Amino acid sequence: MDDALEVKNIEKVTNHDVKAVEYFLKKKCQSHPEIAKVLEFFHFACTSEDINNLAHALMLKEAMNGVVFPVMDKLIKAICKLAEDNASTPMLSRTHGQPASPTTLGKEMAVFAARLSEQRHEISQVKIKGKFAGAVGNYNAHFSAYPSVNWPLIAKEFVESLGLCFNPYVTQIEPHDYMARLFHAIIVFNTILIDFDRDIWGYVSLAYFKQTTKAGEIGSSTMPHKVNPIDFENSEGNLGKANGNLSHLGEKLPVSRWQRDLTDSTVLRNMGEGLGHSLLAYKSALQGIAKLQVNETRLSEDLNQSWEVLAEPIQTVMRRYSVPEPYEKLKELTRGRAVTKDSIKEFIEGLELPKEAKDYLLELTPHTYVGAAIELSKTLDNAISLVNGVTTL
Template identity: 60%
Template sequence: EDINNTSHALQLRAGRDQVVLPSLDRIVLKLREMAHLYADVPMLSRTHGQTASPTTVGKEMANVVMRLQAAVERIAAVKIMGKMNGAVGNYNAHLAAWPDFDWEAFSRKVVETHEPEGLGLTFQPYSIQIEPHDYMAELFDAVARANTILIDLARDIWGYVSLGYFKQKLKAGEIGSSTMPHKVNPIDFENAEGNLGLANALLRHLSEKLPVSRWQRDLTDSTVLRNIGVALGYSVLAYTSLQAGLGKLELNEQALAEDLDAAWEVLAEPIQTVMRRYGVQGAYEKLKEVTRGQRVTPEALHGLIRSLDIPQGEKDRLLAMTPANYIGKAAELARRA
């Protein structure tokens, strides 16, 4: 086991540092590029599937950048551990062979010294026959959290494609739909979502199972460990699909603008807020009469604004608002990501 646990650790370190993290870094880089490029492009938000206060396309990409960057840092921060302390973690055979030698110090040196003289891992001083696998659970949970963020992204982009906010570039000879020539299916995001789900199912089982071993050892971890590459492989396959899908997206600013122009009801929020600021009685009820259960027009909102007993400067500010410019600090936040 002193060989097995260190070999698994070296494989995991290489897989994380050379494959998983670079793949995630490329996605973060692409999303950050989109956040900055589309920082000023207004977009209608939807909460509970209904129209809500506008945002910008860039700000929505920035949200994912910040979440994913934090998840990547957690993956990178996991200490990859190794042990070299014998059959039950007490150096029994080591001391039987040479009782006067400091085996613990020697083992620590072999495990922690950087390659090529040593393994360059973090030394695990306390274990049973097997390394406890707590670091593996931490690593797999961290990867699963990143994957969950990317599932969220894949579903959101899928929805934006459905709404027409994004178009997808086709490569020459590529088929958009097997039966309907007019369609370009968002297959990269669907493939990513499916593979991320498979990856997380395995990663979560690995993180729950591996730290559990009966007494000083059983073999249940041995068969499970053989699937580490499968779990990470599904993850990397999904990252590749996402990267490809993001590279095919083209923003449809006309569709975004049309959606915003058909949603003047979202300005009920700032109007109500200003009314409450100046103590206008029945602010909520007045706006409900104008907005609920009917198509809200700019004319109806402007008529209400002009009738309000608030300073003229505030009226002018509200009259200048449109769904497209009511975006708060969205553009600034997008550029900051």
Template identity: 55%
Template sequence: MKLSTLSAISPLDGRYGKKTENLRGLLSEYGLIRARLFIEIEWLVFLNKKIPDLKLNQKSIQTLKKIYKNFNELEAKEIKKIENKINHDVKAVEYYLKNKMEGSSQLKKAKEFVHFACTSDDINNLAYAILLQELRKNHLLPILTKLKLKLKTMALDTASRPMLSRTHGQAATPTTLGKEIANFLKRLERQTTLLSQQIIFAKINGAVGNFNAHRIAYPQVAWPILAKKFVEQLRLSYNSHTTQIEPHDGIAEYCHVLFRINTLLIHLCRDCWAYISLAYFSQKKQKAEVGSSTMPHKINPIDFENAEGNLSLANALFHFFAERLPVSRWQRDLVDSTLFRNLGIAQAYSLLAYETLLSGLNKLQINEEKISDDLEAHWEVLTEAVQTVMRRYRLKQPYEQLKMLSRGKKMDKETLHHFIDKLHLPSEVKKKLKALTPKDYIGFAKELAKQAR
């Protein structure tokens, strides 16, 4: 079968193909090959006039850069043809570039400086680093910013909307809907800041990290200084101490940040699902959609379920990458190369989940009546307030008295007020307690929610 959205093995390219097609130029084999070519060209240009035997003029440099600028899928196929012949992916890029340089007399003379003193992972680690950098900047952070803006709007709009809390699934001290949304917002803000600040390390120091080939060829050149400068001009952080491979501790940290972001968003998905189940939220109807193949009335919370599933799948991969990528045998084995090819999958599932979650949030409608009715049905949540005031006035066994009155029972307004009337408290205090209702007992929830500004 020819590859199509119907024949694709991965749902990312099949069922979800339209939603992920904008990632193909970055997270695909083509994207990796293109990034490798960019590094090979940039390293050659960087070495120009820094080593005695490489003196390219500006025209030759522009010709090199055009090779990258004009690179397309057909050119990538040429590299794959070379790879099929020699069975080495990075060397195939080197040979491709050398072949392209044959058309220029000056570049032809310089072609043996392509991939100069490099091992494959010098190219690979830099290629993956710039791909992660671009993905973070142009895809991950923008959609996470949209999620934060949506949560901020929801938190501010519902800052004053009293709501029954639930701890252990049971009725508990009231809050506001906006405050509960603000909780997620604050967590997401912290983690996205950490993601934006996460250092991406890279190296270009040869076969085992010691510049052996560099130094034997040009002993007068300060190779460690040059390598650092090259890595940093790519806006990456230089790792001076490596084996043949960059040890991937930074990639593990990157995965851990995304793992935490996804974890808190799984929490958000589950809470939204539960509030829909309680009828605190309803969902906007999409006229043509079908909720169930047999139950016509259904509007299922599928956006939150899909998002949770994809976030969980991504997290399983992020955890595995963080655990496995930093481990290599002696100076290198090939396990990391195989695993790196799947790093984009975890990020694609994450991005897919973020979009789906945002779609779900945009469909939510608040059921004010249901939320109010739930509060009014649970006057027992005010026993905390009463027993705390009793403590202030040193009444005996306040907690125990309220426990005997309310534990495991539903309480109405009259029962609570009857209890308050019998307390030895100042009359103004009793009046204040009897004026209290579940919807008023929200502490600083409203103010905390408005800090989402």
């Protein structure tokens, strides 16, 4: 802490952060006999951005690999468990907010797990880059002092020794394109999670999920009965804040006038904000998932009240056997009308279909008409790929 304060005191005079660090290091090393002989090789042929771009790259790499990815992975695994545990739990789908062909709760969770896993993989493929090529990216100063040295090779070896990917084509700055790719990829991950948060919020509202309560917790200052889905709301709010920050970073950072302007400098100081709000969101979602309890009774009630969803398989089987106007006949039976188990049964029995086809339709219920949903839930592992860390070389 004392060293950091000393650097800040030097910076008050220099009004230049990197130069302040240089002066601090020189002062520190004056008493070291070997280093004292080469003090002027501190910051030799460098521009400040040679230092800063590598520091930012290393911070991003450590933040992603050490902090962000582990929580992303924990979140994906938690959603995978929801999918696996509820692979066979039938649920009424809703398109446009209206009853649609049944699915299983597990399959709908599997969709989110697969989407998040795929996007997490995309994030991991972004190469974290660095440069060390001087004031305008040409090694001008380097060659003026040592013209016979292969400076591009030395720079490449040095940058790669830090575990970063070397970028040979730069100006005064590393162009930040990789940062834009990284932040936009995180935005997509976050947007998928917003979709998840909102869907879970909706399922809680429909009472498809109950939420475990904690002794002493209060849901409303005036309504004692309230158990609100606050974790998913907090997650959604933080994701929106994160995406706003990351979006500006992704749009701003690749743009710098000519060989460099300073507009990126102040913006780069805010990388932590977008990642921080993302992290808060992931942890809030995890906290919410841990409180969820499936309400199978409520799920079953909705299915029992939605026999009209069997209009789809009936008209499809009718098409198979060339029954004329199948869609129109089912539309007349079901649209805007109360449809019951008995009315569906009566309609099927009146169809001119082979016995096996008719028997199949008569055995169908909203609980069993789930297509491949169960199998999709149970084979989710095939779609999940949690690779380690971001690409460096």
